[in-house]
Amino acid sequence: MDLSYSPADEAFRAEVRTFLEDSLAGEWAPLRGLGGPGRDHEALDERLEWNRYLAREGWTCVGWPTEHGGRGLSLWQQVVFGEEYARADAPATVNHLGEQLLGPTLIAFGTPEQQQRFLPAIRNVEELWAQGYSEPNAGSDLASVQTKARLTEDGSRWVIDGQKVWTSNAHFSQWCFVVARTEAGSQRHHGLSFLLVPLAQEGVDVRPIEQLTGGSEFNEVFFSGATTDAHLVVGEPGRGWGVAMGLLGLERGVSTLGQVVGFARELALVCERARANGAIDDPVVRDRLADLAVELTVMRHQGLRGLSAVTGGEDSAAGGGAGSIFKLVWAAWHKRLGEVAMQVLGADGLLAAGAPYELDELQRIFLFARADSIYGGSDEVQKNILAERVLGLPREARG
Incomplete structure (x- = not known):
């Protein structure tokens, strides 16, 4: 299997690298490195x-088809863009959920009217989106959703009641895509619908959840008689499970390979600190850092191999559950990196870098990485997917 890039892809890499170097050398230079995991509150x-500057320059939604306002880049070119964006230490964008998740979902499942209404605003970063999936009693088990929605008597609007939690970016978004139960008495993945809901209305209460890292990327969202237009359901009413699963497949797509470049930068930071404070002289620390470096290289090639199967027309599940495997691998690796970072810091890792709660970057890596095995599909769910859908083992007993 050839995992090398073509001359055309390398020429595209040079184009992206030049654009980012030029852009981040000027007025945007102070934003380098801001807004990463656990630092969403920054700038x-x-x-x-x-993000809007990127849109004006034609560098948002690069993987979307050209007829929907994108560049129509191949999977490999999208990987190149993600890698170069991370390598340039460019600031984290604020439009990920719209650009990477909802937009492609609307392209795949939405009506022409929905596409015309929402895709341009996502591409131009004029409207931001939050993800309304998890609930207090339905975290990684999306089929247990209890938030309900019903049509008004005249059939013109959905009325929504329920609670979502860990709702990414709801505190600054204008819209939320919400999975709700729209068929009374339905259970599990039956009777769910995928709704597009405006957040700036009576009946929606957004409450940020402060994290250990100091930010509030996640929120509780309470719906009490909130409404949305009847036509703002993606796919058929009651058939939202397939739409939701399609979106989750996108969540573990090409952007994760750019994430690997960010991991490499974090590993380099831990190594640099170990050299500075002498922790590198501890053979155990040195061996663990070496292991992490080797594993990171293997992880990248594993991700590329999974994408190669997709470009070859091979379904993810049929190809060995590449997305689930990759999620398990990088989540476990990142947690180990955080643990080694704290080992490098030693006793200093127990003290805040400043008052009242200023964290050292290595402390932030450790704290944020604790959630890696939960968000984006927990380890338990990924293992069930591999066991049941790929290996064909008996389904887990569910109460």
Whole structure:
């Protein structure tokens, strides 16, 4: 299997690298490195303007088909863009959920009217989106969703009641895609619908959840008689499970390979600190850092191999559950990196870098990485997917 890039892809890499180097050398230079995992609160307004600058320059939604306003890049070119974006230490964008998740979902499942209404605003970063999946009693088990929606008597609007939790970016988004139960008495994945809901209305209460890292990327969202237009259901009413699963497949797509470049930068930071404070002289620390470096290289090639199967027309599940495997691998690796980072810091890792709660970057890596095995599909769910759908083992007993 040839995992090398073609001359055309390398020429595209040079184009992306030049654009980012030139752009981040000027007025945007102070934004380098801001807004990463656990640091979503940093320079939010400035990063929003950066995201809109990317849109004006034609560098948002690069994988979307050209007829929907994208560049129509191949999977490999999308990987190149993600890698170069991470390598440039460009600021984290604020439009990920719209650009990477909802937009492609609307392209695949939405009506022409929905596409015309929402895709341009996503591409131009004029409207931001939150993800309304998890609930207090339905975290990784999306089929247990209890948030309900019903049509008004005249059939013009959905009325929504329920609670979502860990709702990414709801505190600054205008819209939320919500999985709700729209068929009374339905159970599990039956009777769910995928709704597009405006957040700025009576009946929606957004409450940020402060994280250990100091940010509030996630939120509780309470729906109490909130409404949305009847036509703002993606796919058929009651058939939202397939739409939701399609979106989750996108969540573990090409962007994760750019994430590997970010991991490499974090590993380099831990190594640099180990050299500075002498922890590198501990053979155990040195061996663990070497292991992480080797594993990171293997992880990248594993991700590329999974994409190669997709470009060859091979379904992810049929190809060995590449997306689930990759999620398990990088989540476990990142947690180990955080643990080694704290080992490098030693006793200093127990003290905040400043008052009242200023964290060292290595402390932030450790704290944020604790959630890696939960968000984006928990380890338990990924293992069930591999066991049941790929290996054909008996389904887990469910109460």
